[in-house]
Amino acid sequence: MTKPTIDALAKVGDLPLGFTAKPGSTMDFKTGDWRSVRPILDREKCIHCAFCYYYCPDGVYKDMYDGKDDATKYFQADYDYCKGCGICAQECPKKAITMTLEEV
Amino acid sequence: MAKRIGMEVSLAVAEAVKLANTDVIAAYPITPQTHIVEHLSELVADGELDAAYIPVESEHSAMSSCIGSSAAGARTFTATSSQGLALMNEMIYIAPVLRVPIVLAIANRALSAPINIWNDHSDIMSVRDAGWVSVFAENGQEALDLTLISFRVAEDPEVSLPISMNIDGFTLSHFIEPILIPDQAEVDKYLPPFKPNLKLDIKDPISIGLLGAPECYTEARKATDNILWQSKNHVVKAFDEFNKVFGRQYHVVETYRHEDADTIMLMMGSIAETAMTAVDEMRDNGQKVGLVRIRLWRPFPEEELLASLSKAKHLAIIDRHAILGCSSGPVGLEVKSLLYNSNLKPNASNYIVGLGGRDVTRDDFKYIFEKASSGQVQTRCEFVGVYE
Numbered sequence: 001m002t003k004p005t006i007d008a009l010a011k012v013g014d015l016p017l018g019f020t021a022k023p024g025s026t027m028d029f030k031t032g033d034w035r036s037v038r039p040i041l042d043r044e045k046c047i048h049c050a051f052c053y054y055y056c057p058d059g060v061y062k063d064m065y066d067g068k069d070d071a072t073k074y075f076q077a078d079y080d081y082c083k084g085c086g087i088c089a090q091e092c093p094k095k096a097i098t099m100t101l102e103e104v
Numbered sequence: 105m106a107k108r109i110g111m112e113v114s115l116a117v118a119e120a121v122k123l124a125n126t127d128v129i130a131a132y133p134i135t136p137q138t139h140i141v142e143h144l145s146e147l148v149a150d151g152e153l154d155a156a157y158i159p160v161e162s163e164h165s166a167m168s169s170c171i172g173s174s175a176a177g178a179r180t181f182t183a184t185s186s187q188g189l190a191l192m193n194e195m196i197y198i199a200p201v202l203r204v205p206i207v208l209a210i211a212n213r214a215l216s217a218p219i220n221i222w223n224d225h226s227d228i229m230s231v232r233d234a235g236w237v238s239v240f241a242e243n244g245q246e247a248l249d250l251t252l253i254s255f256r257v258a259e260d261p262e263v264s265l266p267i268s269m270n271i272d273g274f275t276l277s278h279f280i281e282p283i284l285i286p287d288q289a290e291v292d293k294y295l296p297p298f299k300p301n302l303k304l305d306i307k308d309p310i311s312i313g314l315l316g317a318p319e320c321y322t323e324a325r326k327a328t329d330n331i332l333w334q335s336k337n338h339v340v341k342a343f344d345e346f347n348k349v350f351g352r353q354y355h356v357v358e359t360y361r362h363e364d365a366d367t368i369m370l371m372m373g374s375i376a377e378t379a380m381t382a383v384d385e386m387r388d389n390g391q392k393v394g395l396v397r398i399r400l401w402r403p404f405p406e407e408e409l410l411a412s413l414s415k416a417k418h419l420a421i422i423d424r425h426a427i428l429g430c431s432s433g434p435v436g437l438e439v440k441s442l443l444y445n446s447n448l449k450p451n452a453s454n455y456i457v458g459l460g461g462r463d464v465t466r467d468d469f470k471y472i473f474e475k476a477s478s479g480q481v482q483t484r485c486e487f488v489g490v491y492e
């Protein structure tokens with residue numbers, strides 16, 4: 001009889017003592033892969049107020065402003081880590097963010 | 105030199121915690137455990153024990169604080185009973201997988217309902233699956249000794265697990281017994297300072313208490329199961345080392361006049377003292393009866409138990425907790441399942457005694473002996489002396 005194959009992360013003996021992790025270990029994973037909706041920004045409406053940046057519980061927004069070009073005055077969500085909670089869309093005072101169903 | 109003095113067993117446990125130079129005590133008072141932490145709070149307030157005493161607002165917080173303080177590298181103690189242990193339940197299950205050494209004294213008391221403050225084993229049995237090392241004391245000396253031994257086992261770098269030290273509420277916790285109080289130098293020799301192999305440290309940060317997705321939850325549980333089984337060797341080692349320093353030898357399974365016994369009565373905790381007297385009286389009548397007592401309940405001492413039961417024809421397994429809707433109490437279940445996988449086939453029946461503080465007398469043991477030695481097997485446990 002063959003053993004069922006599983007999608008395990010680590011062998012029993014290889015787990016760290018006490019099931020701990022070093023800081024920054026989520027860099028090794030794309031924690032956004034279970035998102036069902038993604039925030040899409042309408043740059044026309046964005047006033048660069050940074051509400052989305054501060055409210056995002058996962059801290060995935062990045063300020064794209066390069067200090068010169070006004071066209072870069074917006075915040076971009078990192079979809080590798082955005083979990084699709086919709087808080088940014090809820091809090092955006094300009095309704096510039098729309099939660100859109102992920103394509104499967 | 106050690107001094108023998110008359111002392112309430114709860115206070116002796118507290119004295120052991122003091123002798124162990126415990127760093128953190130986080131506890132909430134609950135009958136019949138209260139005297140342990142009450143005395144500790146006095147020792148801390150009087151400056152006799154240099155420890156942080158955290159008077160938390162609940163047992164859930166007590167165990168949470170203990171997990172945190174142990175993870176920070178502090179020698180950690182708490183105590184509870186019954187409903188307090190039930191309220192701790194969530195954190196009780198967390199501590200073993202996080203591998204934080206904590207010594208928890210439980211003055212065993214019945215769980216409600218009906219509300220009952222007296223002794224049985226329903227509290228500890230409600231957390232028997234959580235992954236803690238678990239020991240049961242029989243008398244006051246053993247309660248003090250096992251408290252010291254518990255620190256040594258829990259903090260053994262190859263164990264690093266929490267441990268519960270069980271004493272029967274009131275019938276043990278509140279009795280005054282002659283107890284040898286070891287002196288500090290002996291204890292220091294036996295119990296080195298706690299050197300955690302896992303430690304929260306801002307200079308080398310780690311994250312503790314993580315999510316375990318389906319891809320690793322099984323492995324994390326199995327890793328804890330492996331280490332709990334392995335801990336038995338370290339318990340035995342801690343018992344042997346204890347004997348070298350203090351001259352008292354403990355075993356994971358204790359026996360009394362069992363060598364040539366046809367009928368064995370098997371139990372845990374302080375009722376074994378009464379049972380030994382009953383065994384002596386029955387022996388005087390020519391009845392071939394002996395006693396086996398489980399001191400180490402988790403990990404379950406399979407080999408030692410089988411060895412102690414190898415010659416028994418009849419076996420009375422005595423429980424102080426009834427699993428409602430189940431054929432046996434917890435000790436009954438485990439011993440019968442152990443026997444099923446062995447070539448020993450004594451006539452085994454399970455007896456429930458002493459629920460909610462009902463006295464367990466010599467006559468009870470004689471009754472159980474008569475029933476068991478008749479060779480008749482009862483498939484369902486018997487509630488001894490139930491009035492119905």
Ligand code: SF4
Binds near residue numbers: 077084085089
């Ligand atoms: S949906 Fe949630 S996680 Fe994603 S960017 Fe917006 S606030 Fe952050």
Ligand code: SF4
Binds near residue numbers: 047048052053096
């Ligand atoms: S909250 Fe809305 S308006 Fe403000 S920066 Fe984010 S997207 Fe732009």
